[in-house]
Structure formats: structure tokens, C-alpha cells
Amino acid sequence: MLPRLLALPLLFAAAVAAASTQPMGYEDARHLLARTGFGPTDAEVRAYAALTREQGVNLLLRDARTDAMTPPPAFVAETGPLRYPRPENATVEERRAFQQQQVRQGLELRAWWMNEMLVTRSPLTERMTLFWHNHFVSSQQKVRFARLMYAQNATLRANALGDFATLLHAASKDPAMLIYLDTAQSRKGQPNENFAREVMELFTLGEGHYSEKDIKEAARAFTGWSLDRDTGRYLFRPAVHDNGVKTVLARSGAFDGDDVLDIILARPETAQFITTKLWREFVSPEPDAREVARIAQIFRGQNYDIKVALRSLLLSDAFWAQSNRGTLVKSPVELVVGTLRQLDVAPGSAMPFAVVAAGMGQNLFSPPNVKGWPGGEQWINSNTLLARKQFLDRLARMDDAPPAMMAVAMPAQAGSDDDKVRAQRFAQAMDRGIRSVQFDAAQWVARQPGATPDARMQAAQTLLLPLEPVVAEAPHADFDALAFVRATLLDPTYQLK
Amino acid sequence: MNRRSFLHSASALAAARTFATPLAVFGPAAVAAVPTHADYRKLLILVELKGGNDGLNTLVPYADPTYYSLRPKIAVARDQVVQLSDSAGLHPALAPLLPLWNDKRLAVLQGVGYPDPNLSHFRSIEIWDTASKSEVYLQDGWLTRAFAVEPVPASYAADGVIIGSSELGPLAGGGTRAIALADTEQFLRRARLAQTSNGGGNKALAHILKVEGDIVQAAGHLSGRTVFATQFPQGAFGNAIRTACQIVANPSGVAAIRVTLSGFDTHANQPATQARLLGEVASGLVALQAGLVELGKWDDTLVLTYAEFGRRPKENQNNGTDHGTANVHFATGGRVAGGFYGAAPDLRNLSSDGNPAYAIDFRNTYATVLDKWWGIDSRDALGGRFATLPFVVA
Secondary structure (H helix, E strand, C coil), rough: HHHHCCHHHHHHHHHHHHCCCCCCCCHHHHCCCCCCCCCHHHHHHHHHHHCCHHHHHHHHHCCCCCCCCCCCCCHHHCCEEEEEEEECCHHHHHHHHHHHHHHHHHHHHHHHHHHHHHHHHCCHHHHHHHHHHHHCCCCHHHHHHHHHHHHHHHHHHCCCCCCCCHHHHHHHHHHHHHHHHHHHHCCCCCCEEEEEEHHHHHHHHHCCCCHHHHHHHHHHCCCEEEEECCCCCEEEEEHCCCCCEECCCCEEEEHHHHHHHHHCCCCCCHHHHHHHHHHHCCCCCCHHHHHHHHHHHHHHCCCCHHHHHHHHCCCCCHHHHHCCCCHHHHHHHHHHHHHHHHCCCCCCHHHHHHHHHHHCCCCCCCCCCCCCCCCCCHHHHHHHHHHHHHHHHHCCCCCCCCHHHHCCCCCCCCCCCCCHHHHHHHHHHHHHHHHHCCHHHHHHHHHHHCCHHHHHHHHHHHHHHHHCEEEEEECCCCCCCHHHHHHHHHHHHHHHH | HHHHHHCCCCHHHEEEHHHHHHHHHHCCCHHHCCCCCCCCCCCEEEEEEEECCCHHCCCCCCCHHHHHCCCCCCCCCCCEEEECCCEECHHHHHHHHHHHCCCEEEECCCCCCCCCCCCHHHHHHHHHHCCCCCCCCCCCHHHHHHHHHHHCCCCCCCCEEEEECCHHHCCCCCCCCEECCCCHHHHHHHHHHHHCCCCCHHHHHHHHHHHHHHHHHHHHHHCCCCCCCCCCCHHHHHHHHHHHHHHHHHCCCEEEEEEEEECCCCCCCHHHHHHHHHHHHHHHHHHHHHHHHHHHHHHHHEEEECCCCEEECCCCCCCHHHHEEEEEEEECCCCCCEEEEEEECCCCCCCCCCCCCCCEEEHHHHHHHHHHHCCCCHHHHCCCCCCCCCEECC
């Protein structure tokens, strides 16, 4: 890993000066793609290595899709009324059938998204959709209807790199959100404060930039935002809307929900909050206050154009700084999708891998609470780290007999949130997933660039790891390809990006 | 090194321990130079009622007409209440706890809260987990800070175990050896994949290396499958209780265990949900007592419930309750002095946002754990002097 060692201060200064006109080179391209997508392949890195940093960032943003490449599961086209079967109007069997149908559809939906991430030619779109899924959080645990979770996902993807104001309005009226944060149940006289609180605390301003009074007043403005249970669409119900004067963030008027969102969008704290969160996603765990302020101002000044914010972040000095390389922890979905993409492994079905990511702590469409997955170092504890390592270990030793635990895995009960059942489901899914793919380590290493086996292993390690390995040995002549790949994947630095 | 200067170097110690872990596996003596005064043979089990359990329907003020006027739809009917006194009684789903109460081993802590309450789930649980003031932001959990003041012996399998949750809460941050697991057998099977190393690097990498070291340490000490006569309840919480008992059964020990039961954020259709959850709490605690008695550990265990907040006295329009403040909690164990502590919320005297004042600062319960249960001076860990409560018999 010679190039990393050569990044001495003097050379680095020269490199910065030349960065605007020079091709970024392999290491920078790897960094850019690993941070904005899922584990890049050698060919993908090479394609970007020839571009300048600015060209590379521009290309990424220009080519970002606003829709998925793969067709969604058939059930999303269903149009029947959205009604939970209740004891007063449905039998026990009907209610159980409904429950099982939603669990099944939820699983299909997760598999679909996982697969989209595996095959997309626009990984940034999926990373940003995932980012907004973890921002405008809803969970199928509460929403129940898988087709509403799909509709929300499509809305987030369509606006993922659009403008934040449009996204905020759309996400707030999104049917899954109306259910998830109880907006659809809120009515004048006794407004439900759930959405009003979270929209300020988690979606826009951040803690400390509003009062309890603001929440109560805003909750009145959101009354009437409802759901047409026959069509599954947003519906404004004037009869339950509070038409009175509200005072929110020091402004008074007979506001409705859209007015309140616009008042929030007019506050500088909103741009700061979103920029800070984007920084943590793409740049480093420790946002630089001055840089965030600078970029937030540009973001707000350019009508909340998300591409503008992202472009500024990706072209900031901090993004490229050597000291910020390998400082972010891969999310479980990034780890699973990235590994399969990077190792050129194409599973027949993505479903087991969605369950595997869930076992590592990231169950798509079911974030733990409205704050989303905490992320960062919190992805890694003893339980989740071992789940990650078990997945990587199994992938890199497919020719071995499966460990005994796989054989004795017991049948999982559908719909249970029991930890032990979940653990069993994880083991079974992993077994199914790993058995469905073919990873030939020798062939894969042979495809990496280099004149000698050692050089090819070295190239593979440079591709796979963001930093020097801390445990894995350097490649040597009698290291067979499988043992080498396994050691590299199990190195702690592989958890980083 | 006296205790004050030791505290000031707690973060340095945390950093040192990060890299000393592999050493500690083979040579506990390297860490044993730090004197330990705390009695960590005594175990703390925290039970988190996540989402904010509704205390007013947990300990019901069934003689108070204001309670029934605030909750015309979701109040627990007087004839359903398991009466503990002439003014308060338990939700019927908690009836299995009655023998503990009659045994004087169930302490009912009323009106537990803190000044200037925050109604956000995330911020309020952070306040509880870090034992901070409402306006102060701290990183480390209160147990992490306590264990920095008085380290848990290096020979222990871990400082604490978090069961069935990925959030470390009171054990977050610093140099605590916190193990999160769902199930002991699965943990031991997988632990062979962890490897120790002496590398350093950035903060995220250091964290991963520390977790690897903690796994190696814990796996080296936790072993065996204890067979219990106790029947553990079905479901996630019952399994967490079973796992807790499996960990307690290991001779090398841990100082603290946290189990979590989620789902208490009952904004809508509260009665059925809360009844189911409280039923799980009750059967879980009864099984925990039985398991600990079987292990001979009941007298050395203190069980304490907590949650981010209580819920608002006035019901909402969806047969539920919104975020509130002061709440009721329970302490139990072989050395708990049963009875009522604190004061029932005054429902005729609510704040402008409709919530009652607190009677017990939650840090008084933490001080009780630290000073009286373990014998650790709580002042440094809690950032101030908080009085202890007499619910623990030394």
C-alpha cells in the first residue's frame, strides 16, 4: 500500500494544488465510490481514477437515477381499501391471514430493495434513498401495509437528490408517514403531537431550536391531514382541521400544515441540521462547524437543492483528507451489498441477504424507532460484530462443510419478534443465501490487476480495505487465495469505509 | 493514585483499557493494581420499559375521582385494580407480583422523574442513561462512569451485559466492557471469529478493536449450559430473562445486566397493548426471582425498572396517552425493603402541559444503587450528591 505511505505533508500539499486538474487516481476513486455507493469493483474504480475529483463528483451526480431499475413486487399495484381487519368486523382466521400476508409482502419488499441495491448502476441513488429512509423514518411494524412502505420508498427515491423542501412536504403527507406518526388520527380539539414533535426534532430543526409550545401549536396546524382509506392516498379533511390562529416559531397566523413546514424551511437551523447529517453520512463522524455552516448556506441559498449540498460536501477538503479515510463504519446493508458487489457474487434471490442484514441490526423498512438506526460506532457491538464476521467467514469458506449450527437451526415462527427466533432466522437465511451463491476466491483474485500472484493479492487488498490491515498478513507466496480473501474480509478495517 | 486524580484520568484509563484487553485475558494482575472497593459480587439488573410505560395505569390511584375524570375511556376500573393500599393498586396484569409485595420485597417508587423534563424519547432516555441534568449533554452512561470510578475486577467476564437490544444505554461509551448478546449459546459459537490485536488507528477502528477484545475476554469466561427448574415465559422478554439467568449462573460474573421490553409508546389503543406488556413484565420478574433463587443469587441481586418518561395523565382521543413526565418504577430483590416510596402524582396540580411534578429524582435511585448497593461513592459518577433511598437493606 505504498501510495498511502507517500502521503507526506509536502507531497500532499502539492497534490491538493493539482487536484483540480489531475486525474484523481486509484485510491481517491476508490474512496469516492466506497463512500457514495456500495463496495466498488476494480473496474468501477479504474473508470473514475482517470477523472479529476470534480469530474468524478459531477458524473456521479449527473448519472443518478430517480427511479429503481428493477420492477417492484406485484402486490404494490393492489388498490383495495386500506383497512385493518378488527375483532368487530373480522374473524380470527381473517386477521391471521392479513397478518401473514403483510409479513410475506414485507419480506418480498425488503428482498426487492436489497436486489435493487445489488444490481443498480446508480448506487448513489440507493444510498441516498437509504439515507432518507433513515431520516423520514416509518416502519412497517406500525404501518402494516407493505404497499404503503413501497410507495414511501418510491417517493424518497424520486426526491432523494432533488430539493429538500419538496421532499419534506411529500414525506410529511406520505400515507405511511401519516400512519406512522399518527397524523391521520389527529383532529382539532385534541391534536396528536407525535408528528409535530418529530418533524421539528428529527426531520428539520433539531433539538433545542423550538419550544414545547411550538410543538403544541404546530400539532393544531397539522390536524386534518389524513388518509383516504378507500384509495390509500393523502386526504385533507376540513371538518377536523383547526382553523384557528397558531403561533409557531414566533410567527402567527391561521396556519395549516404546509404553512408550518414552510416556516420551518425558512429557518437556517434546518439547512444546518440536514448538512450536518449528510456530513456524518459521507465525510466523517465529526462535522467541522465552519464547513457545515458554509455548505448549509449554499444549500439554503440554492433552494435546498440536495445535489448542491452533496457536491459541496464531496468536493470539500475534509472529504478527501487522508485523516478522514476509513473513519466511517459500514452499515449492515452496505456491508452485505458491498461485499457481494465487490466480490462479483450474484445471488439468485436477495431475500436471505435482507434477513442477514436484519440480523446485523438493519432490517429494511423497520427502523427501530422514529430516530432511525443510530449508526456510526453504534452499528458495532459484540452481537452485531459477530454477526458480520460470521457472514464474511461463511462467504469466504463456502467449500467447507457448514458448521453444525446451520444443520440444527429450528423452524422460525412467522411474525414473532423473539430474539432467539430472530437469531435462528438469521442463521437459516445465511445458510440459504450462502448456498445460493458461488464465490471462487482463486478466480476472483486472478481477475485483479498485477503481474504476479502477490501483486494481485496486494491489489485485492487495496480494493477491499480503506486502511492498512491491522490483523491480516501481507500477501505471500504460500497464502492461498481463499485464505487470503478470508483474512482480509475478517480484518477489522473491512468494517470501515 | 487517590480517587480524585483517578477520576480525572478516567478517560485515559478508558483508552488504556482499550488496548490492554488482550493482556487482561492472560494477566489480570496488570489491571489488578487499581484498588477495588466496590462489592461487585452484588448484581444489578436493570429492566427498561422502552417507549415510556404509562405509570398511572400501572400503579392506579383508584380512589382518586380526578384520575377517572382525566381518563374516561382508558382508566383501570376500581374493581379490576389489585389493591396495595386504600389509595393505590396495581394494574390487573401485574397481579403475579403480589406475592413479592406481600413478602415486602417489592419497592414501589412513585413519581420518579427529574427537573425540567424533556418529552422526546431519545433525549429523555439519554438523560436517564447518562444521569445528566436536563440541559447537559453527556456521552458516557452512568454505569460506565461508575465503573471508571471503581473498576469491575478484570477477572469478570464483562462489566455488563446488554440483552436483546443493540443500544448500550447506561453502559455506553468510555472503556466499559459491555457485551451485547441475544443468547449465550449463540454468542459462544460465534466468538471464535473475534481476534485481538494491538493496533490503534482512528476512533471507529479503535472501537472495533475494543469490541473484539471484549468478546475474547467474555467468551473465555462464560461457559456451560445451566439447566433450570424454573419455567421461563415464552416470548422475547421471557427469553431475555432466561439469558440473564444463564449469565448469572457463570461463576466469573458480571456486575450489571440490562434487559429491555419495548412497545410502551402507547399513543393509540393503549389498554390491550399495555395489559399484554405488563403481563410480560410480571411473569418475567416472577421467573427471574425463581431463577435467581435457584442459583442462590436472589439475596445478591437488585432489580430496578426504568423508562424514559411516564405518560400524560389526560388520555388522548385515540384511546392512548401522549408523552409525560414523572412515572412509577419498581425495585425488587432479596435485600429490597418493600413498600411505597416517593409520592403519588398530584393530579389536581398539573403543569401547564398537563404533567405532574416529580417526587423522586431518578438520580436518587442511582445513588442508592451506587452508594448503598455497591458501596461506590456516587458523587463523581452522578455529577453531584444525591440522597439515597432506604429501599435497599445493606
